[in-house]
Amino acid sequence: MEFGAGTGKLAAGLLNALATLDAAFETYSIVELSGELRERQRETIEAQAPALANRVRWLDALPEHFEGVVVGNEVLDAMPVRLFVRADHGADAVAHDSRESAPALIGHTINGHTLNDHGTHGAAWYERGVTVAADGRFTFADRPLASPADAALLAGIDADGGYVAETHEAALAFTRTVCSMLTRGAAFFIDYGFPRHEYYHAQRAQGTLMCHYRHRAHGDPFLYPGLTDITAHVEFTGIAEAGVEAGADLLGYTSQARFLMNAGITDALAEIDPQDIEHFLPAANAVQKLLSEAEMGELFKVIAFSRGISETLTAFSRGDRSHTL
Ligand SMILES: C[S@@+](CC[C@H](N)C(=O)[O-])C[C@H]1O[C@@H](n2cnc3c(N)ncnc32)[C@H](O)[C@@H]1O
Known part of the structure; x- marks a missing residue:
């Protein structure tokens, strides 16, 4: 069973290798979310592993x-990942109060200082969310952490200053x-x-x-x-x-x-x-x-x-x- 078979090239290669090794298998199932890629996979497998193409199934569940x-x-x-951002302590800081009026972007600097959730200087973590800006485009919108589990994981990052992290x-x-x-x-x-x-x-x-x-x-x-x-x-x-x-x-x-x-x-x-x-x-x-x-x-x-x-x-x-x- 292959997940996310992309172009189908790996599937064709594996099918041919299984045949060369004379390895017994019933079916080669592919789980693919994209309808367009399913079609591409079918074409690649029919072209590159024609003798085994009838053993391939695409699963919906x-x-x-x-x-x-x-x-x-x-x-x-x-x-998909979630993004978290911590502003720098120093001159390249992203000011917390900028977050209400304009969503902060990576590298954006305002006023050279940082205020954390408590209104004091220091670096706080924010979850980097997504919003739709006035011009209709997607843009980042940072918000305070909502989950203690996220806060605990991020608190474990042993680094000073600005940082962007993902969770999976x-x-x-x-x-x-x-x-x-x-x-x-x-x-x-x-x-x-x-x-x-x-x-x-x-x-x-x-x-x-x-x-x-x-x-x-x-x-x-x-x-x-x-x-x-x-x-x-x-x-x-x-x-x-x-x-x-x-x-x-x-x-x-x-x-x-x-x-x-x-x-x-x-x-x-x-x-x-x-x-x-x-x-x-x-x-x-x-x-x-x-x-x-x-x-x-x-x-x-x-x-x-x-x-x-x-x-x-x-x-x-x-x-x-x-x-x-
Ligand atoms: C970069 S391609 C993989 C390349 C391919 N496996 C290969 O070896 O040539 C990423 C694949 O993951 C699939 N994909 C992304 N999210 C998925 C998910 N949640 N479940 C299954 N497939 C997923 C995409 O549709 C695409 O086929």
Whole structure:
């Protein structure tokens, strides 16, 4: 069962790999919210894995129980996050009283001082909400924290000055749902992110929210609503806790490079004749991109949960970082 299959490229690749390995499977189910992407997935799979296309199903609702393997590549990062902001103590402060009249924007400075909820100087946290401005556009509107749980989490951030942080309730709920549904098998999530202590680090003061429109990165989530892809890095400690809370075992957590090397990606590359430039070069480039620390090898992580199975995985045999979560 694959969540958020995007273009369907990973699905086609997995189907072909399952066929090569002669691995028995009944169906390849895809859970996709976007009707347009479902169509794209169907086309990709029919073009790239035609012999297995009839085993693919698109699900409208999750089954109560599932036995098998769950995969989600770059799905957790697409789930909605909540934003929190703390103004700087110093000259770049955002004045609290500006929040009533005009919603504060990241980097906006007024009068060089900060008043917190109690009307005294000092940095207070605000939840960064959304409102519609007079010109009809979406804009940020900061409001005092309403939940003690949010306040407790944010109070734990060991950093001075201005800070933007995200929390990931939707991704946590999603992980709990998947791990509760799983009766026997494993669930793999691949995404960019860090454990909690790195995520809420003093040096990551700008948060991780990122937007993409037509392959261009930008920082404005209100640009082209519905067309801009909005993502945030994944906080993997929370994901691990959510899966375990739902009754699953943490199977492993490591970098994408380590996971793929343990799983034998270099042996797979060695099977291609280097003289066969047409096949070898694109494969070598792809492997380099997946493994390189400067590209996807280190920032991307793999976390996996299991339930009802006792096997360990070769892919986590070396360099498992579960203890860092
Ligand atoms: C960046 S794409 C994933 C790429 C794809 N998995 C691949 O490996 O090529 C993000 C996907 O997540 C899907 N998505 C976002 N939120 C989702 C949710 N709550 N449940 C299921 N899919 C979701 C999107 O529709 C899209 O297919």
